[in-house]
Amino acid sequence: MGFEVNHISFFYGSKKIINDISIEIEGGKFYGVLGPNGSGKTTFLDLLSAHRSPVNGSVTYEGKDLAAYTKKQLAKRMAIVPQNFYINFPFTVADIIMMGRYPYIPRFAQPAAADWEVIDTVMQQTEVFEFRDRFITELSGGERQRVVFARALVQATPVLILDEATSNLDIRHTIDLMNLVSSRVKRSGVTVIAVFQDINLASVYCDDLIFLRNGAIVDHGAKDMVLNTATIKTVFDVDSKIAFEPYINAQQVFFKG
Amino acid sequence: MDHQGFKHRLQNYTGIQLLLLGSFLGVAILFTSGLGYVSISFGDVFKIIFAKLFSQAPLIESMDRLWPTIVMDVRLPRILTSAIVGGGLAISGVIFQGILLNPLADPYTLGVSAGAAFGASLAILLNISLIGTFSIPLLAFLGAAATLFLVIYLSASSGGLSSNNLILSGIIVAAILSAGISFLKYIADEQVAVIIFWLMGSFASKTWSDVLLTLLAVCAGFLIFIFYARDLNLLSLGNRTAASLGVKTRHTTLWLLITASMVAAICVSVSGIIGFVGLLIPHMMRLITGPDNRKLLPASLLAGATLLLIADTVTRAVLPSEIPIGVLTALIGGPFFCYIFRKRQTGGGQAV
Numbered sequence: 285m286g287f288e289v290n291h292i293s294f295f296y297g298s299k300k301i302i303n304d305i306s307i308e309i310e311g312g313k314f315y316g317v318l319g320p321n322g323s324g325k326t327t328f329l330d331l332l333s334a335h336r337s338p339v340n341g342s343v344t345y346e347g348k349d350l351a352a353y354t355k356k357q358l359a360k361r362m363a364i365v366p367q368n369f370y371i372n373f374p375f376t377v378a379d380i381i382m383m384g385r386y387p388y389i390p391r392f393a394q395p396a397a398a399d400w401e402v403i404d405t406v407m408q409q410t411e412v413f414e415f416r417d418r419f420i421t422e423l424s425g426g427e428r429q430r431v432v433f434a435r436a437l438v439q440a441t442p443v444l445i446l447d448e449a450t451s452n453l454d455i456r457h458t459i460d461l462m463n464l465v466s467s468r469v470k471r472s473g474v475t476v477i478a479v480f481q482d483i484n485l486a487s488v489y490c491d492d493l494i495f496l497r498n499g500a501i502v503d504h505g506a507k508d509m510v511l512n513t514a515t516i517k518t519v520f521d522v523d524s525k526i527a528f529e530p531y532i533n534a535q536q537v538f539f540k541g
Numbered sequence: 542m543d544h545q546g547f548k549h550r551l552q553n554y555t556g557i558q559l560l561l562l563g564s565f566l567g568v569a570i571l572f573t574s575g576l577g578y579v580s581i582s583f584g585d586v587f588k589i590i591f592a593k594l595f596s597q598a599p600l601i602e603s604m605d606r607l608w609p610t611i612v613m614d615v616r617l618p619r620i621l622t623s624a625i626v627g628g629g630l631a632i633s634g635v636i637f638q639g640i641l642l643n644p645l646a647d648p649y650t651l652g653v654s655a656g657a658a659f660g661a662s663l664a665i666l667l668n669i670s671l672i673g674t675f676s677i678p679l680l681a682f683l684g685a686a687a688t689l690f691l692v693i694y695l696s697a698s699s700g701g702l703s704s705n706n707l708i709l710s711g712i713i714v715a716a717i718l719s720a721g722i723s724f725l726k727y728i729a730d731e732q733v734a735v736i737i738f739w740l741m742g743s744f745a746s747k748t749w750s751d752v753l754l755t756l757l758a759v760c761a762g763f764l765i766f767i768f769y770a771r772d773l774n775l776l777s778l779g780n781r782t783a784a785s786l787g788v789k790t791r792h793t794t795l796w797l798l799i800t801a802s803m804v805a806a807i808c809v810s811v812s813g814i815i816g817f818v819g820l821l822i823p824h825m826m827r828l829i830t831g832p833d834n835r836k837l838l839p840a841s842l843l844a845g846a847t848l849l850l851i852a853d854t855v856t857r858a859v860l861p862s863e864i865p866i867g868v869l870t871a872l873i874g875g876p877f878f879c880y881i882f883r884k885r886q887t888g889g890g891q892a893v
Contacts, residue, residue, distance in 0.1 A: 335784050359787030366781055372642050373777050373832035383775055387787045391771060432782075439786070 285346045286311040286475060287332060292341035294327055294499075301327045302338070303499040311442070312473040314466060316486035316507070319496035320520055325479045326367070328496065329445050332477060333362050345443075359387035363439035365449035367479075369432050374419040377412055377431050378403065384438035403438050409464055410434040411457070425452040433461055444468070446478035450485075462489050487511060488534045495519045511535055555836045558829060562843035569847050570624065574616050576858040581608055589613065622747040622755055623853040623866075624846035626808040627818055629759040631826075631845025632766055632838055633808075634819030636801035639773040639834055640794055641704040644827075647820035648805035650708060651692045651798070652715035653685045654816075657809040659718045660684020662725040662736045677739065678810035685806030688714055693798065702794050742813030742867030744853050751811050762804035763842060769793055770834040777832070815867045817874025818849055824881065 287309035294302035301324045309315060309332075317325050330336040331343060334350040343350045345361065353361070363384070371380070385399045407413040410430050420428060429452040436444060444465060450458040466489050468474040480486040486493060487507060494504040497519050503510045516524045516537060523540040571590070575581040581589075585604060589612045592600040601609055633648040641650060649655070663669070664680035692714050696706035722740075726733050766773075772793045775783040780790045805819070822845040823837065830836040852870055856863050 330781070333785060335781055355784065355789050356787040359785060362785065364782060364785040366779065369779070369782075371777055372644060373639075373827070375774075375777070375832050379831075379833065380778070383778065383786060386771065386775065391768075 286313075288344045288347075289332070290341050290343070292331055292338035292343060294324075294331060294336065294338055301499050302331065304341070305499075305501055306341075307494065307501060307504060309475070309477065311475045312469065313475060313491040314469045314489055315475070315477045316490035316493045317477065317479045317496060318483060318486060318493060318519070319502075323496040323519075324499040325496055326447055327499075329364075329447055329477065329479060333364055333445050334358055335364075356387060359439070359441075361441050362443040362445060363436035363441040364445045365433050365436045365447065367448040367451060369428055371420050371428075374421045376417055377420060377423070378407070378416040380420050380431055381407060381412070381416075381435045381438055384435040387439065402440065403434075406434050406437045410437065410461065426454060426457065429453055430457060430461070437464075442473070443475045443477070446476065448479050448481060451481065458485070465489075483511075483516075484536050487536060488532055508535065511537070555830060555840075559839050559843065562840060562847070566624065566843050566847045566850070569850055570620055573620055573850060573854040573858070574612050576854060577611075577616060578858075579607070579611055581612065586612055590617075618749050618752050619744045619747045619853070619857070620850060621752045622811065623744045624850040625752065625755040625759050626744075626812045626815070627822075627849025628842040628846035629755060629762065629804045629808045630815065630819040630849070631822035631841040632759070632763055633801040633805045634845075635823040635834060635837055635841050636766055636773070636797050637819070638823055639777060640797055640801075641708060642777060642779075643704060643708070644824065645820070646708070647816075648801065648808075649715075649814075649816070649819070651711035651802060652688045652718060653802050653805045654809055654814045655715040655718035655722070656684040656686070656688025657681040657806055658684070658740055658814060659688075659721050659725070661739050661810070661813075662722050662729075665735050665739065666725050666729050666732055668732075681810035682806050685802065685809060688718065689799065689802040689806070693795070702791070702798075707798075738865070739813050740867070741865030742815045742870075743865055744812055744857075745863070747811070755807060755811055758804055758807040759842075762800050763838065765796065765800045766838050767835070769797055770838055773797065773834045774832075813865075813867055815849070815870055817870045817878065818845055821874050821878060822848060824878075 289305055289307045289309070291304050291306050292302060293300065293304055305328070317328065319325050327336065331338055334343075334353065337351060345353070350358070381403050382395055382399065385395060385402065389395055389399065404413070407416055410433055412427070412430050412434050415423070415427065420431060423431065429449070433449060446465070450461060453461065462485070465476055469476055478486075478490070490507055492505060493507045493510050495502040495510065495515055502519050503515050511526060513524050513526055516522065525538045526535055527538070528534075529536045571586050572583055574586045575583055585608065588600050589609050592598060593609065593613055630648055634646075637646040637648055637650055638644050658681070660680035660683050661677050663684070664677045669676050669680065692707065692710045693702070695710035695714070696702055698706065726736055729736055772783070772788045775786050775788050776790065776793065778786075784790050809815075822841050826837055826840040826844055830840045849870070852873070853866055856866055856869050
């Protein structure tokens with residue numbers, strides 16, 4: 285099932301951001317969205333998560349138009365890890381992560397024991413457990429990013445949308461979180477749709493790649509099929525060489541400066 | 542770390558905190574009812590109120606005939622109005638700070654006070670008396686409401702209401718209105734004193750109908766705020782994330798903004814412009830309860846009520862002559878705000 289995107293377009297004022305995109309996104313796969321700055325990646329994610337509605341065309345999830353879902357229903361189906369994150373109020377880390385469980389907790393109820401269990405497990409997996417009582421306003425950018433990641437994971441949704449979610453993280457935390465997400469794809473059939481700046485990181489973790497340029501899809505499909513120098517040249521306008529690296533069992537791209 | 546641990550322990554005792562704040566407010570109401578030109582003891586005040594509430598006339602037969610009138614008809618309406626207005630301004634401040642993602646916002650950020658002041662000035666200048674003594678409050682309220690909708694109209698874009706747009710529109714509209722007020726004062730001649738006096742705020746000669754009006758507005762506002770309190774917590778993560786967690790962001794923002802502005806507008810229309818309560822109380826309470834709006838709202842309601850009640854009592858019964866309450870709150874609140882702001886800049890505490 286998954287998503288079916290039918291001829292969607294989106295405008296900011298008169299500027300066309302998304303230009304007639306159609307694609308089928310199957311469930312249980314790790315998708316990487318790649319493209320230069322301003323190619324419409326974030327808007328594309330916003331349209332998939334129903335945060336914005338397409339001007340033309342439609343997006344269906346599990347056979348039903350996104351517009352037909354309530355916000356509450358969507359909150360149990362998709363979680364988002366945004367790129368920039370700033371919180372002005374001194375909530376504790378545990379407070380913030382518990383907010384990921386709100387879709388499951390009635391408005392005036394307290395979190396149940398099961399909710400605490402979920403957030404404890406995720407806090408340990410994302411290594412935020414040791415600073416769970418600190419204020420979010422006092423954390424470094426990378427620590428905050430892990431908290432936001434954890435908040436999305438406790439939402440326990442079949443779809444996870446990452447908008448450059450690891451851009452603030454050091455390499456070890458990036459790998460840890462990507463492994464965590466990747467294991468959810470393999471074990472629990474979670475669908476991940478992630479925007480990457482780092483093509484080589486995407487090549488390691490993704491099953492499929494989607495290349496965007498000027499709000500349109502240049503190419504998409506299994507990564508071994510679509511990751512080639514011609515596509516890189518068209519999408520990013522840089523010269524490159526692609527080679528299989530046995531050490532990591534994935535293709536890597538080398539760029540000419 | 543100790544410091545933090547302490548704060549955490551504090552934040553776990555919401556029930557006790559609210560009980561303490563509530564009892565403090567209750568005692569303050571009884572105590573201040575005894576203060577004034579005629580001094581009445583705490584016990585006698587209690588007896589008078591009890592006797593009136595439960596029709597126990599014999600209880601107060603032995604005391605001065607004037608006392609029940611002083612307490613019930615003169616002091617209590619003023620005391621209760623000041624308390625309710627204080628609570629209303631404080632909870633409305635919590636909402637504005639939450640929606641605008643800005644701990645420095647207050648109920649007047651969107652120009653509600655300027656709108657109310659313009660309406661009131663106009664009513665005084667043109668000597669409008671359509672509905673008697675309610676004419677000035679009514680025009681003040683209409684001015685505030687019109688300002689709010691103008692500000693929302695100016696800042697609405699396809700992407701929703703951004704806090705920057707709202708703050709900017711609020712500042713522009715307030716600037717225009719304050720020029721308008723200056724003009725009204727300029728052409729007002731002898732009426733100018735009345736306008737200035739109204740602008741500085743006062744609880745003098747408030748009646749039970751003022752109590753009732755503000756009580757209804759603040760209660761209704763509080764219920765709506767509490768209903769949306771959890772959504773307001775989520776809005777502090779940003780619109781996009783809040784929406785992904787099931788919040789109808791536009792709907793929630795609009796409801797909260799309109800309700801908070803209406804509460805502030807009604808408070809202003811009854812009492813004139815009283816600054817700093819809506820800014821300071823949420824700040825101070827956030828240090829005690831933490832930023833969770835479900836705890837912050839009731840705490841701010843009670844603390845705001847107590848603070849404004851005490852401030853009004855100071856000007857009514859303690860100072861040799863009454864000074865306008867708006868001036869008093871700004872004179873005390875302003876420097877205090879500078880102090881906590883400076884403390885924050887020098888890293889002496891968490892961001893509040």
